[in-house]
Amino acid sequence: MNSYIFETIDHGIKFPAKIFVTSIEQSSYHWHYDYELILVLKGSLSLKLWPDSCVMKEGDIVLVNSKVVHGLSETNENNICLIMQLKQELFEDRKDKNQNYQFYLNSVTDIVKPMVPYETFTRTAAEIGLQYYENSLTNYFRIQALLYTLVADIFQYTQYDIRQYADKNTTVEEADTLLRIIEYVEQNYYEDSITDSLCRYIGMSEKTLYRFLKSHTNLTLKELVISIKLEKTLHMLSKTDKPISVIAQECGFGTDKTFYRIFKNAFGMTPTEYRISGTIVEENKQVQGYIDYSKRDAIRLLKKYI
Amino acid sequence: MKCDKAYRISYTEKAKKLLADLNLEEKVNLMSGIGYYFGNAELYQNETNKHYNYIPFYCGRMVHKGIPRMIFTDGTRGVVIGTGKNTCFPVTMLRGASFDTKLEEKIGRAIAKEARACSCNLFAGICINLPYHPGWGRSQETYGEDSYHIGQMGSALVRGVQGENVMACVKHYAFNSMEISRYKVNIECDKRTEREVYLSHFKDCIDAGAAVVMSSYNLYQGAYCGQSEYLLNQVLKKEWDFDGFVMSDFNLGIRDTIEAANNGQDMEMCNTNYYGDKLVQAVRDGFVPMEKIDEACLRIVRTIIAFHEADDKEYDKTIRGCKQHIRLALTSARKGITLIKNDKNVLPFKKEKRARIAVFGKLANQDNVGDHGSSFVYPPYVVTPLQGIARVCKDAEVIYYPGTDFGHARNLAKNADYTLFFVGYDYDDEGEHVEGEEFSEFATTKGGDRINLMGLYPEDVNLIREVAPVNKNSCVVLIGGNMILIDEWKDYVNSILMAYYPGMEGGTAIAEILFGDVNPSGKLPFVITKSEEDLPEINWQTTYQYYEYYHGYTKLEKEEKKPSVPFGYGLSYTTFTVTEPKFTIKKKYLISSCLIENTGRRYGEEVIQVYVGYKNSSIDRPRKELKGFQKVGLKPGEKKRIEIKTPIDKLRWYNEMNGQWELEHMEYEVYIGTSSANEDLWEDKIVL
Numbered sequence: 001m002n003s004y005i006f007e008t009i010d011h012g013i014k015f016p017a018k019i020f021v022t023s024i025e026q027s028s029y030h031w032h033y034d035y036e037l038i039l040v041l042k043g044s045l046s047l048k049l050w051p052d053s054c055v056m057k058e059g060d061i062v063l064v065n066s067k068v069v070h071g072l073s074e075t076n077e078n079n080i081c082l083i084m085q086l087k088q089e090l091f092e093d094r095k096d097k098n099q100n101y102q103f104y105l106n107s108v109t110d111i112v113k114p115m116v117p118y119e120t121f122t123r124t125a126a127e128i129g130l131q132y133y134e135n136s137l138t139n140y141f142r143i144q145a146l147l148y149t150l151v152a153d154i155f156q157y158t159q160y161d162i163r164q165y166a167d168k169n170t171t172v173e174e175a176d177t178l179l180r181i182i183e184y185v186e187q188n189y190y191e192d193s194i195t196d197s198l199c200r201y202i203g204m205s206e207k208t209l210y211r212f213l214k215s216h217t218n219l220t221l222k223e224l225v226i227s228i229k230l231e232k233t234l235h236m237l238s239k240t241d242k243p244i245s246v247i248a249q250e251c252g253f254g255t256d257k258t259f260y261r262i263f264k265n266a267f268g269m270t271p272t273e274y275r276i277s278g279t280i281v282e283e284n285k286q287v288q289g290y291i292d293y294s295k296r297d298a299i300r301l302l303k304k305y306i
Numbered sequence: 307m308k309c310d311k312a313y314r315i316s317y318t319e320k321a322k323k324l325l326a327d328l329n330l331e332e333k334v335n336l337m338s339g340i341g342y343y344f345g346n347a348e349l350y351q352n353e354t355n356k357h358y359n360y361i362p363f364y365c366g367r368m369v370h371k372g373i374p375r376m377i378f379t380d381g382t383r384g385v386v387i388g389t390g391k392n393t394c395f396p397v398t399m400l401r402g403a404s405f406d407t408k409l410e411e412k413i414g415r416a417i418a419k420e421a422r423a424c425s426c427n428l429f430a431g432i433c434i435n436l437p438y439h440p441g442w443g444r445s446q447e448t449y450g451e452d453s454y455h456i457g458q459m460g461s462a463l464v465r466g467v468q469g470e471n472v473m474a475c476v477k478h479y480a481f482n483s484m485e486i487s488r489y490k491v492n493i494e495c496d497k498r499t500e501r502e503v504y505l506s507h508f509k510d511c512i513d514a515g516a517a518v519v520m521s522s523y524n525l526y527q528g529a530y531c532g533q534s535e536y537l538l539n540q541v542l543k544k545e546w547d548f549d550g551f552v553m554s555d556f557n558l559g560i561r562d563t564i565e566a567a568n569n570g571q572d573m574e575m576c577n578t579n580y581y582g583d584k585l586v587q588a589v590r591d592g593f594v595p596m597e598k599i600d601e602a603c604l605r606i607v608r609t610i611i612a613f614h615e616a617d618d619k620e621y622d623k624t625i626r627g628c629k630q631h632i633r634l635a636l637t638s639a640r641k642g643i644t645l646i647k648n649d650k651n652v653l654p655f656k657k658e659k660r661a662r663i664a665v666f667g668k669l670a671n672q673d674n675v676g677d678h679g680s681s682f683v684y685p686p687y688v689v690t691p692l693q694g695i696a697r698v699c700k701d702a703e704v705i706y707y708p709g710t711d712f713g714h715a716r717n718l719a720k721n722a723d724y725t726l727f728f729v730g731y732d733y734d735d736e737g738e739h740v741e742g743e744e745f746s747e748f749a750t751t752k753g754g755d756r757i758n759l760m761g762l763y764p765e766d767v768n769l770i771r772e773v774a775p776v777n778k779n780s781c782v783v784l785i786g787g788n789m790i791l792i793d794e795w796k797d798y799v800n801s802i803l804m805a806y807y808p809g810m811e812g813g814t815a816i817a818e819i820l821f822g823d824v825n826p827s828g829k830l831p832f833v834i835t836k837s838e839e840d841l842p843e844i845n846w847q848t849t850y851q852y853y854e855y856y857h858g859y860t861k862l863e864k865e866e867k868k869p870s871v872p873f874g875y876g877l878s879y880t881t882f883t884v885t886e887p888k889f890t891i892k893k894k895y896l897i898s899s900c901l902i903e904n905t906g907r908r909y910g911e912e913v914i915q916v917y918v919g920y921k922n923s924s925i926d927r928p929r930k931e932l933k934g935f936q937k938v939g940l941k942p943g944e945k946k947r948i949e950i951k952t953p954i955d956k957l958r959w960y961n962e963m964n965g966q967w968e969l970e971h972m973e974y975e976v977y978i979g980t981s982s983a984n985e986d987l988w989e990d991k992i993v994l
Binding site for chain 1: 659660665671690692693695696697700701703704705706707710711713714718
């Protein structure tokens with residue numbers, strides 16, 4: 001179901017980043033070390049940054065911070081996005097490895113504004129995207145230069161917080177553990193006794209599990225389960241004709257009433273409204289055809305930002 | 307302390323014998339600093355950071371004649387030699403706030419051990435200048451604003467350092483309380499101010515046995531202190547009967563060969579500019595009598611050999627920055643950091659699991675151990691406040707934001723359980739200023755005095771005013787070397803902690819206090835005035851400054867002005883009651899006693915303070931002055947009787963008409979309590 005794999009982000013040998021242009025269908029809530037820069041080149045994309053969500057339109061740029069739980073899904077129009085997965089090391093303070101930077105770069109919500117126009121970032125991102133299509137030694141150095149320019153711009157021109165951790169940052173094993181937890185919940189979300197079975201599966205006490213989840217995702221297990229359940233219902237509501245009460249049952253919400261309440265809380269609309277509108281945010285409802293894009297299209301789209 | 311004055315004097319004959327074997331050039335060599343000491347390769351072989359004092363300075367090339375070198379390390383918050391090895395203690399001002407002489411003595415021992423592990427036999431870190439005005443950029447290097455208090459704390463450091471048979475060098479003699487004009491400013495004051503306010507603590511440290519004195523750069527009554535007949539020969543050596551030696555402050559501490567040598571300057575440091583060949587010539591030409599050279603050399607040699615022969619212990623390099631010393635640095639920070647406001651007992655914050663802590667202010671995320679001048683110690687690590695908080699509150703979410711965008715800051719504060727602001731200064735705002743000087747190549751920071759900066763920067767004031775009211779669990783942590791004005795923002799925040807520059811483990815101590823692991827017990831060693839107008843007038847960029855008799859709390863009390871926070875004030879998480887005050891005269895002492903009880907629910911430490919007032923005096927004297935203090939620790943419910951001894955001599959005044967210290971025979975007010983504020987003191991009368 002994921003149109004690209006987050007979990008095994010491969011930066012290749014050349015760059016401390018993975019850069020690609022893709023069309024995103026859906027990617028449920030997940031989390032990784034990399035910072036992820038998304039630039040929508042065409043269409044629109046629904047981005048969920050727990051607990052909020054927003055719709056990115058053409059030209060929007062968002063930096064998803066390291067270790068932030070997020071999900072992506074297409075809206076009723078298809079999309080083409082430039083995705084840059086930037087290694088955490090790019091943003092590391094050499095002096096204190098226990099610090100994690102959270103940058104505010106989101107042209108959609110635009111709550112904490114950068115000190116320069118968003119174009120500063122989209123231009124550099126697009127340039128990187130373009131360079132990526134060439135494979136000469138010059139490009140190799142140019143991309144490195146542009147990447148560091150981008151990182152420098154992010155440090156210089158965005159507001160950021162620092163999360164300070166006591167000792168070592170989360171280890172690789174911990175990341176694996178988190179992915180195993182999410183995977184398990186995705187497969188067993190309907191179970192009543194999921195807490196017990198998950199604790200057994202992962203080998204943690206309930207308390208440890210709670211702390212672990214909270215510190216890495218800021219979610220409790222209950223919240224995680226609900227978010228995954230809701231994810232399923234969104235899919236079923238838009239892609240199947242199943243009655244809402246059946247969906248509520250299948251996704252493990254018990255009663256319809258509970259389902260309506262939780263759904264409304266999460267998305268600000270009822271399941272029925274969602275089914276009719278086809279999106280959680282009001283959008284151009286005209287269903288467009290699948291956008292097939294070629295390298296040529298991608299280059300054309302990227303050039304618009306330079 | 308083995309190396310006391312009597313012991314040192316016992317080396318007179320031996321020193322004379324050694325000197326008899328030396329010619330003039332050789333004697334002058336003992337008086338002329340040489341620069342860096344490359345004797346211990348281990349100290350500099352792998353050193354990439356060649357800072358000002360990365361290896362010791364030294365004086366004396368007469369080892370083959372049986373006279374060891376004087377090997378010098380700077381201070382004041384530890385041993386400056388090397389990088390990444392030595393313990394960086396909190397600055398002297400914080401240690402002054404501990405009011406804990408026993409602790410200061412321990413710190414002195416630890417510093418001396420590290421000095422010896424660095425091949426040094428002299429620690430030039432007993433800085434006891436009294437800040438006339440709290441804007442003095444290096445006031446972090448001294449203990450506070452009160453002469454008696456500085457004298458007691460400085461003496462404790464002398465005892466500690468010399469307890470490990472390292473020469474303690476007391477500096478900067480004298481009146482060195484202005485930074486940017488220090489090479490040119492001529493200080494004047496009347497005789498009572500001189501003796502009672504600016505020299506009495508120097509006398510205390512000499513009486514405690516300090517072996518070495520460093521003269522200052524500035525002038526006093528028109529003479530450079532490094533070549534002042536009055537200060538060196540007359541007061542220090544004659545009146546105070548000082549047996550040790552004097553060295554000059556570095557490179558500009560002497561301006562004239564003949565004047566310096568004749569007026570009692572024993573050693574030129576750290577390089578030879580005016581001594582050496584010039585001094586040899588001056589003796590040959592008859593401008594400097596040979597006896598002056600012999601006297602200086604006797605003082606130098608006698609002192610050095612006395613210390614050299616006091617023990618034959620080896621101090622291993624592993625002692626530098628060892629666990630016990632770092633632990634001591636942490637203890638010191640815990641006992642000095644001062645809680646000055648705590649409305650509704652908002653502190654200590656609870657260490658709840660998953661608490662969200664919003665931290666503002668760039669000083670939270672900065673290694674900030676104080677001045678980057680000659681006192682800069684280079685420790686293996688520094689715990690920033692932010693790191694300290696994350697470590698103390700392991701399960702909390704610690705979010706740091708410098709605070710540029712107030713809207714964002716308010717949002718973070720609103721969603722946080724606790725809001726902290728780290729504001730104040732760093733080495734660019736205050737500290738040693740070396741522009742255009744010998745060591746200016748080492749200067750990476752501005753330093754200097756706090757000209758027009760007695761409060762916080764306007765952006766920090768605005769940050770506090772805009773963001774703090776959003777969250778009632780708020781605390782402002784002040785970082786700085788002396789008083790910071792707080793009145794323009796103090797009502798916007800529920801608690802205020804003065805953290806000074808708390809050393810390499812400072813971040814840990816701050817967090818432990820904020821989150822209740824440690825009960826604060828520091829007391830302000832200075833008064834916080836309500837406004838800048840309450841401070842003495844001063845001109846920082848000048849060639850002349852007059853020091854008035856009154857400054858600090860004595861000035862405020864004399865002018866009947868209320869302070870914002872009184873001298874000697876500091877809160878605790880427990881409560882203490884002081885009862886049964888009693889004052890008696892026993893022989894040559896005033897004995898002040900009281901019963902103190904911990905009436906709260908946790909262990910705490912309190913500083914019992916004794917003040918003496920002179921309402922009946924026929925001369926102009928302060929309303930009251932600190933004349934005794936003692937730190938005491940009490941378990942919940944525990945009671946202790948405290949007895950504080952003050953020599954009656956300490957109540958005398960200096961009569962400039964006859965040059966005598968005199969005791970007024972009259973009724974004195976005597977006070978005992980927990981701060982200098984009258985509401986915190988019991989008052990009684992004694993007749994002398």
